[in-house]
Amino acid sequence: MTADLDNPVNLKGWRIAIVGCGAVGAYYGARLARLGRDVHFLARADYWHVREYGWVVNSHVDGQWIVDGDQVYRRAEDIGPVDLVIIGLKATANYVLPEVLPPLLHERTRILTLQNGLGNEEFLATFFGAERILGGLCFVCNNRTGPGRIEHLAEGMIQLGEFGRPPGPVARAIARDWEESRVPCKVVESLRMARWRKLVWNVPFNGLAIAAGGITTDLIVGSAELREAAAGLMEEIISLAAAEGHFLPEGLVEDQITRTAAMAAYRPSSLIDFQNGVAVELEAIWQAPLRVARELGVPTPRLQMLTGVLEQLVASG
Amino acid sequence: MTADLDNPVNLKGWRIAIVGCGAVGAYYGARLARLGRDVHFLARADYWHVREYGWVVNSHVDGQWIVDGDQVYRRAEDIGPVDLVIIGLKATANYVLPEVLPPLLHERTRILTLQNGLGNEEFLATFFGAERILGGLCFVCNNRTGPGRIEHLAEGMIQLGEFGRPPGPVARAIARDWEESRVPCKVVESLRMARWRKLVWNVPFNGLAIAAGGITTDLIVGSAELREAAAGLMEEIISLAAAEGHFLPEGLVEDQITRTAAMAAYRPSSLIDFQNGVAVELEAIWQAPLRVARELGVPTPRLQMLTGVLEQLVASG
Numbered sequence: 001m002t003a004d005l006d007n008p009v010n011l012k013g014w015r016i017a018i019v020g021c022g023a024v025g026a027y028y029g030a031r032l033a034r035l036g037r038d039v040h041f042l043a044r045a046d047y048w049h050v051r052e053y054g055w056v057v058n059s060h061v062d063g064q065w066i067v068d069g070d071q072v073y074r075r076a077e078d079i080g081p082v083d084l085v086i087i088g089l090k091a092t093a094n095y096v097l098p099e100v101l102p103p104l105l106h107e108r109t110r111i112l113t114l115q116n117g118l119g120n121e122e123f124l125a126t127f128f129g130a131e132r133i134l135g136g137l138c139f140v141c142n143n144r145t146g147p148g149r150i151e152h153l154a155e156g157m158i159q160l161g162e163f164g165r166p167p168g169p170v171a172r173a174i175a176r177d178w179e180e181s182r183v184p185c186k187v188v189e190s191l192r193m194a195r196w197r198k199l200v201w202n203v204p205f206n207g208l209a210i211a212a213g214g215i216t217t218d219l220i221v222g223s224a225e226l227r228e229a230a231a232g233l234m235e236e237i238i239s240l241a242a243a244e245g246h247f248l249p250e251g252l253v254e255d256q257i258t259r260t261a262a263m264a265a266y267r268p269s270s271l272i273d274f275q276n277g278v279a280v281e282l283e284a285i286w287q288a289p290l291r292v293a294r295e296l297g298v299p300t301p302r303l304q305m306l307t308g309v310l311e312q313l314v315a316s317g
Numbered sequence: 318m319t320a321d322l323d324n325p326v327n328l329k330g331w332r333i334a335i336v337g338c339g340a341v342g343a344y345y346g347a348r349l350a351r352l353g354r355d356v357h358f359l360a361r362a363d364y365w366h367v368r369e370y371g372w373v374v375n376s377h378v379d380g381q382w383i384v385d386g387d388q389v390y391r392r393a394e395d396i397g398p399v400d401l402v403i404i405g406l407k408a409t410a411n412y413v414l415p416e417v418l419p420p421l422l423h424e425r426t427r428i429l430t431l432q433n434g435l436g437n438e439e440f441l442a443t444f445f446g447a448e449r450i451l452g453g454l455c456f457v458c459n460n461r462t463g464p465g466r467i468e469h470l471a472e473g474m475i476q477l478g479e480f481g482r483p484p485g486p487v488a489r490a491i492a493r494d495w496e497e498s499r500v501p502c503k504v505v506e507s508l509r510m511a512r513w514r515k516l517v518w519n520v521p522f523n524g525l526a527i528a529a530g531g532i533t534t535d536l537i538v539g540s541a542e543l544r545e546a547a548a549g550l551m552e553e554i555i556s557l558a559a560a561e562g563h564f565l566p567e568g569l570v571e572d573q574i575t576r577t578a579a580m581a582a583y584r585p586s587s588l589i590d591f592q593n594g595v596a597v598e599l600e601a602i603w604q605a606p607l608r609v610a611r612e613l614g615v616p617t618p619r620l621q622m623l624t625g626v627l628e629q630l631v632a633s634g
Contacts, residue, residue, distance in 0.1 A: 211528060212629035225625025232618050290542075301549050301618045308542025309626075312529035 005108045008173040011037050015082040017104050023144045025088020030057045031181040033067045040079045041072045049147035059152035081106040087113040092279035098127050117284025121163040133163035135191045137198050157184040161191030196241035204230035206270035207306045216265035236300040243296040280314050322425045325490040328354050332399040334421050340461045342405020347374045348498040350384045357396045358389045366464035376469035398423040404430040409596035415444050434601025438480040450480035452508045454515050474501040478508030513558035521547035523587035524623045533582035553617040560613040597631050
């Protein structure tokens with residue numbers, strides 16, 4: 001069967017490769033594999049284990065399942081050209097992509113990045129051409145708890161869009177398949193706007209959690225000064241989005257603070273990375289927005305200072 | 318001999334008490350004692366040692382000397398009323414003063430605080446009356462290295478003023494005596510302005526050194542982002558001073574950055590306190606200026622965020 005690569009209904013017949021099989025890549029790939037899609041996993045650390053035992057996904061939402069290890073690979077060359085590459089790698093490892101991706105690409109291969117923050121689509125577009133790039137924002141709570149083992153705790157929604165253009169048939173087909181595999185997936189008109197909106201939360205909460213000594217979100221909203229600082233950082237991100245022509249909804253700051261205050265104590269992902277000695281996504285979450293601020297001449301004093309503090313904390317471990 | 322308490326030439330014949338005999342109080346008191354002035358030291362931790370061995374001051378500038386332990390006391394009642402109280406206590410211990418000072422005071426006793434930051438004169442004025450309050454800013458590099466032992470490494474200048482009024486004969490007499498005891502002492506027209514000026518350095522460098530993970534000044538001026546954050550904090554302090562009618566000199570920010578960059582790696586005093594588990598002067602250095610900002614409606618986003626971060630870091634130790 002020859003897949004329709006331009007006007008697909010779903011991903012039936014598409015060859016799919018997952019690059020970066022941490023909690024995000026393996027989880028979303030395993031969802032498509034469970035649906036019967038032709039998913040090839042490029043794994044490093046977990047290769048031997050998964051080859052033998054498969055991926056074990058334990059979802060607290062809809063049970064446990066195993067994806068056979070037949071289609072796990074150590075080298076992109078062994079997978080060969082695919083129709084869709086899904087990138088679950090951390091943005092801090094982007095430098096490997098110009099070398100890793102080429103064997104996976106044919107002329108019309110789509111590349112979907114599920115990475116955090118700003119700049120990932122731009123990075124991929126520079127090397128591989130903008131027209132094939134898509135992006136997704138993951139709102140998921142999951143962990144890799146051991147070799148080949150993914151614990152899915154809650155949530156899982158993806159906001160999916162195309163890079164620099166409105167969503168077309170490919171974005172909609174991917175969304176349809178994820179929906180069918182029990183991943184809520186929302187196609188967004190503007191990927192950039194969705195990214196700014198997510199940063200409205202990530203910039204203050206991921207950042208202040210690290211800067212204030214490794215604290216959970218309840219302590220941020222529970223401190224008069226830190227809550228005000230978080231709100232101020234949100235305003236700065238909103239003003240950056242606006243300077244690019246993306247107008248986020250009124251009341252967003254209030255809303256985010258209220259929702260966060262209603263949550264249980266939460267350790268933001270960047271804090272977990274920081275405390276585990278894993279590279280923090282400085283560039284994608286703080287440095288790239290700060291660069292936008294400089295380019296557009298938008299004052300962002302809090303973002304500027306927070307970025308400086310985080311750079312130092314990350315550098316000194 | 319009866320001292321002239323209103324138009325003194327110097328402090329000859331004055332009874333003087335030092336409250337708070339850490340590095341600052343003991344050092345400046347020992348300078349006056351060496352000159353032959355009648356100095357009484359209120360000491361806690363060092364009492365027994367100093368009683369026996371005296372204060373040992375080792376100045377890398379002008380040699381070692383010992384101040385006899387005869388005039389060291391454990392209780393203010395044992396000193397009784399004096400003509401001048403000099404406060405060397407850390408501002409974080411101010412709460413003890415309403416109880417400690419009364420036995421030392423007669424109607425015309427002057428109180429000189431050598432403490433850091435904003436609010437100390439105001440605090441004393443509330444309890445003991447504004448007309449008797451003076452303040453001094455110490456630019457000194459010294460340490461208490463053991464019981465009764467003060468190491469004077471460098472500098473030592475005091476900027477001296479009267480609270481809420483121009484300097485008069487008392488301020489000038491105190492300055493004269495310190496000058497004579499080899500403490501450079503400059504009488505300032507506006508104590509408040511001098512305090513703002515010192516905060517221009519202390520707010521960013523003491524604060525960022527702690528917030529960025531315990532770093533020395535060279536790393537602050539050596540990081541593009543932290544240097545810019547420091548400059549931004551300085552601008553905020555300068556704008557607060559201006560809102561109060563104190564116009565700090567043009568070019569101050571540039572000048573402070575350049576001087577700091579020319580210094581060797583330096584661990585600001587608040588960082589030393591923080592790392593030693595000693596109370597950090599949050600109120601005097603950050604919270605009091607932030608309160609001024611709120612009262613006067615001056616935007617200080619960096620000071621606000623830094624204060625929130627420091628509060629949290631200090632609270633969690």
